[in-house]
Amino acid sequence: MAQDKPDEASTEGTPPAAGSGPAAPVTHSQFGLLKQRRFLPFFNVQAINALNDNVFRQAIIGMLFWLQASDEQMALYASLAPAVFILPYFLFSGIAGQVAEKLEKHRLIRITTAMEIVIMLVAALGFMAQSLPVLLVALFCTGVQSTLFGPVKYSILPSVLRPEELTGGNGLVEMGTSMSILIGMIVGGLLFKLAGDQAPWVAGVAVVSLAVLGNLIARLIPRVDAGAPDLKINWNPIPESVRMLKLARKQLAVRNAVLGVSWFWFVGTVLTSQLPAYARIHLGGDETLYIFALALFSIGVGVGSLLCEKLSARTVEIGLVPLGAFGMTVCILDLYFARTGLAPAGGLDALGFLGEAGSWRIVADLVGIGLFAGFFVVPLFALIQSRSPKHELSRVIAGLNIQNSGFIVLAAMSALAAQQLLGWSIPQVFLALAILNALVAIWIFTIVPEFLMRFLSWLLVRALYRLRIRGIEAHVPDEGPALLVCNHVSYMDALILAAAIPRPVRFVMYHRIFNIPVLRWIFRTARAIPIAGAKEDPALMQHAFDEVDRTLAEGEIVAVFPEGRLTADGAIAPFKSGVERILARRPVPVVPMALKGMWASMWSRNDSRMGRMRVPRRFRAHVEVVAGAPLDGGAATAAQLEARVRALRGDDA
Secondary structure (H helix, E strand, O other), X not given: OOOOOHHHOOOEEOOOOOOOXXXXXXXXXXXXXXXXXXXXXXXXXXXHHHHHHHHHHHHHHHHHHHOOOOHHHHHHHHHHHHHHHHHHHHHHHHHHHHHHHHOOHHHHHHHHHHHHHHHHHHHHHHHHHOOHHHXXXXXXXXHHHHHHHHHHHHHOHHHHOOHHHHHHHHHHHHHHHHHHHHHHHHHHHHHHHHOHHHHHHHHHHHHHHHHXXXXXXXXXXXXXXXXXXXXXXXXXXXXXXXXXXXXXXXXHHHHHHHHHHHHHHHHHHHHHHHHHHHHHHOOOEOHHHHHHHHHHHHHHHHHHHHHHHHHHOOOOOOOHHHHHHHHHHHHXXXXXXXXXXXXXXXXXXXXXXXXXXXXXXXXXXHHHXXXXXXXXXXXHHHHHXXXXXXXXXXXXXXXXXXXXXXXXXXXXXXXXXXXXXXXXXHHHHHHHHHHHHHHHHHHHHHHOHHHHHHHHXXXXXXXXXXXXXXXXXXXXXXXXXXXXXXXXXXXXXXXHHHHHOOOOEEEEEEHHHHOOOOHHHHHHHOOOEEEOOOOOOHHHHHHHHHHHHHHHHOOOEEEEOOOOOOOOOOOOOOOOOHHHHHHHXXXXXXXXXXXXXXXXXXXXXXXXXXXXXXXXXXXXXXXXXXXXXXXXXXXXXXXXXXXXXXXXXXXXX
């Protein structure tokens, strides 16, 4: 789904911190990851884990119906089961995060899948004995196993994937998880209906078999080193849980990404908890219509998660987060207006419901909620993974899991209180959720304007241009400092380069461009560095050089346009010596880059100022960003860099 880059198809590279495994080929589509050992076994293990969890939980409900349990027993299980499963996240996430940091990740996955075999053997005994207490003990242990597996599930991805593969990899994981949950609920719910008198044995064999399969596949995961092998584990979970919550809030962008993921779980919990009653009361469905409604939501999440890589052009594009947030709000709001009253008919299956007036609008809303939820959550996970230090990531994920658990409990209690105490109908709960979702999104984006800035820049670039990218994955370093040098053609150059590079980039730009209305807010939020000439403002120039040096010293990427001004005729002007001044203070690797096709596009000096206000000559023009092999910053000169950029650009201005 990513852009086709045939010239890089043969590039080989080792994912960062991938342990001692063999070099992995760079893939240009997220589906290519499913052919590689560094990703496929892990993907299968996490999908089987989610599948088995839901087969087990739904089979317990199926057994209670099969045994014709009393209303009191059903109510007891409905009250106890969620608390029993989620309690370990509060109790043991502090320990789980440390263990996931200290142990090799492939080893921990094998340990947790071996635990699952033992737990499911206990569950099988519970099914055969038809004992709810034994099954609840197994359910608690399943929560413990999930608590241990959670931090490694997401912290392993930056260790086996390159930065430009993070969004696609997370999209696949979210898709696999949502589909596995759906299939698990269907299979678990049908076990006791279809197997008759042999159902307890069938249920026990099913969950044990899935656990064994997961463990066998886990043994195929290549070695992935520990994030912090020397970490001393504190077995007191309370102070460690507090410490991990603080780790998750250390960086502003990560803190709000964590908050965003937790909010995703809040919205998802409210929606999915209301779907059974909503399908029966307001859609007039039988017991299968709830599964159909859940399938629509899950399919939407899966499709949205997969589309993230295509829409982000293989970068960690947090500009999709506001699109997802406001899209969710619109779809939830429309779901309220689509059916505010009771269903006109009852006992409908999926086909019967689809024949009713207004049903396709509800179908579109449920799929749309899931679709935009995928846009919302996948970039947030990718941001957390890319910006958290690798030796802290497992503990950050553990802190995220603690917070997620709190939001899930809050969501369940809020929905219950709204209906029991306030007397709200389910559509009214959806209306309140839509309004609350919009308010929370606005609050998050106000605190971290980078989310909204990236959305606006993403919208501008994708609306005005069709980007082709070459050499970025091969030559822009995945981590550590680097200086990017590029020709300067238009007022949009910085936004185009930012859209093409997976890592955050700080741009040095002429202060008059920095202060262009509307774009000024985007540039300032992106932490661009304004600069002026020595005769114009020597203090501003010195401040710019100092800020560039500090940024490089902190291991970030800086991009400069060494011509010093926009080209007036489409040709590349001589590079000024400022780039040599930067490298004299900080001799970091220098990556030459070229923009191609921008001279004939919008907002270059090929147009007059008034001309730039009209519809561009080449709307959605084809634009290319090309990166060359890095040069040694200790020896590179302005003339050498200029020659490299000229060669990369060729005759295509």
